[in-house]
Amino acid sequence: MSVSDPAPIASEFESPSLEAQAAAVKSAFAEAFGAAPQWVVAAPGRVNLIGEHTDYNDGFVFPLAIERYVVMAAGRPASPAAEDAVRARSTMMDGTAEFRLGNLEPERRDWTSYLRGALAGCLERGMNPGAFDVLVDSKVPLGGGLSSSAALEVCTATLVEAITGRSLEPVEKARLCQTAEHVYAGVPCGIMDQFSSALGAAGQLLLIDCRTETATLVPLDDPNIEVLVINSNVKHELSGGEYAERRSQCEAAAKIMGVKKLRDVTSDQLAAARDKMDDVIYRRAHHVVGEDERTTAAAAALQTGDWETVGRLMYASHDSLRDDFEVSCPELDVLVELAGEVGAAGGVIGSRMTGGGFGGCTVTLVRKGREREIAEAICRRYRERTGIEATPFVTKPARGAHIIEG
Numbered sequence: 563m564s565v566s567d568p569a570p571i572a573s574e575f576e577s578p579s580l581e582a583q584a585a586a587v588k589s590a591f592a593e594a595f596g597a598a599p600q601w602v603v604a605a606p607g608r609v610n611l612i613g614e615h616t617d618y619n620d621g622f623v624f625p626l627a628i629e630r631y632v633v634m635a636a637g638r639p640a641s642p643a644a645e646d647a648v649r650a651r652s653t654m655m656d657g658t659a660e661f662r663l664g665n666l667e668p669e670r671r672d673w674t675s676y677l678r679g680a681l682a683g684c685l686e687r688g689m690n691p692g693a694f695d696v697l698v699d700s701k702v703p704l705g706g707g708l709s710s711s712a713a714l715e716v717c718t719a720t721l722v723e724a725i726t727g728r729s730l731e732p733v734e735k736a737r738l739c740q741t742a743e744h745v746y747a748g749v750p751c752g753i754m755d756q757f758s759s760a761l762g763a764a765g766q767l768l769l770i771d772c773r774t775e776t777a778t779l780v781p782l783d784d785p786n787i788e789v790l791v792i793n794s795n796v797k798h799e800l801s802g803g804e805y806a807e808r809r810s811q812c813e814a815a816a817k818i819m820g821v822k823k824l825r826d827v828t829s830d831q832l833a834a835a836r837d838k839m840d841d842v843i844y845r846r847a848h849h850v851v852g853e854d855e856r857t858t859a860a861a862a863a864l865q866t867g868d869w870e871t872v873g874r875l876m877y878a879s880h881d882s883l884r885d886d887f888e889v890s891c892p893e894l895d896v897l898v899e900l901a902g903e904v905g906a907a908g909g910v911i912g913s914r915m916t917g918g919g920f921g922g923c924t925v926t927l928v929r930k931g932r933e934r935e936i937a938e939a940i941c942r943r944y945r946e947r948t949g950i951e952a953t954p955f956v957t958k959p960a961r962g963a964h965i966i967e968g
């Protein structure tokens with residue numbers, strides 16, 4: 563495939579400035595609530611380089627926080643409706659949502675579910691922010707598989723830290739946000755997304771051992787490498803139930819193998835037990851066991867600058883998610899295929915779907931300096947093949963959640 567004759571790229575290919583976003587959110591708060599905010603906090607989305615659907619199997623994941631943040635500005639209302647009243651507004655939606663800290667309504671499903679869930683976790687830990695007004699803005703594409711919901715949860719917990727002046731231990735913070743997702747959003751997710759948003763570090767990938775809930779920082783400091791994220795801009799609706807189904811299929815496989823989690827199984831053990839399970843369960847387990855091996859191998863290869871190996875493992879991960887785990891979709895497959903067609907000669911190191919699947923984004927490692935032409939070429943061909951406009955952007959590993967003011 564040729565990378566000449568590129569189509570022009572829409573806005574925000576480069577990372578937006580967090581400073582400018584925070585300033586805009588502060589003035590939007592003042593306009594909405596009639597006073598300057600007292601606290602401003604931020605939490606990023608994430609992209610996973612490799613290690614998909616391994617987190618809830620106690621395995622390994624290798625994500626980075628991205629330079630796309632949820633920012634919240636908050637302040638005490640002059641005369642609150644009640645001492646536990648919260649008023650929340652979003653730059654992405656009209657209207658004001660209201661709720662009480664004393665009645666967080668786990669069953670209520672709206673955009674404040676993530677806020678209410680995280681607040682519930684903070685209250686359980688004795689961190690009561692009292693009445694506040696909050697204005698929320700997000701540069702993490704919604705529903706794009708980049709953990710927009712985890713960023714909202716982690717940002718909320720960070721806001722409570724700012725308001726109460728108490729800090730949560732970061733892993734504990736990730737855990738309480740994961741519980742928020744389970745209970746208030748109804749998604750039985752693993753720990754990766756909330757962990758990445760809470761513990762992300764500038765310039766570093768996180769090799770997370772999801773059993774011990776510990777992360778090894780791996781620098782992504784090769785000046786010749788860029789992380790390119792391409793949003794397919796499709797989201798297939800089956801994602802909710804399919805995620806839970808994959809999770810229980812993995813649990814079924816672990817049970818047949820007589821272990822706690824698939825983390826405890828090697829490829830050889832799985833191959834030897836193939837006759838004990840039906841084909842679907844076997845293929846699900848085959849993905850997870852292989853993906854754990856690929857993830858630790860990719861982290862090792864990345865540290866020695868063995869990009870060829872990293873790239874090969876990324877493509878293998880995608881194939882496995884498509885064929886064995888069956889969480890890809892035609893649009894993601896097209897994006898990965900097109901990246902492969904540009905290939906090493908065109909500056910592409912490797913590419914794969916990222917996140918839960920059934921739509922969302924791909925992650926592609928590319929040679930520095932070629933990122934724009936590669937993105938343009940892939941998006942143009944994607945449009946020709948699918949009729950859909952994809953949205954590409956580049957990112958460096960970003961700093962995790964933090965207090966900007968207050």
Ligand code: GLA
Pocket residue numbers: 613614615616617618751752753754755917918919
């Ligand atoms: C979603 C979940 C994560 C993880 C990924 C798949 O993003 O929230 O916990 O399971 O899917 O790797």
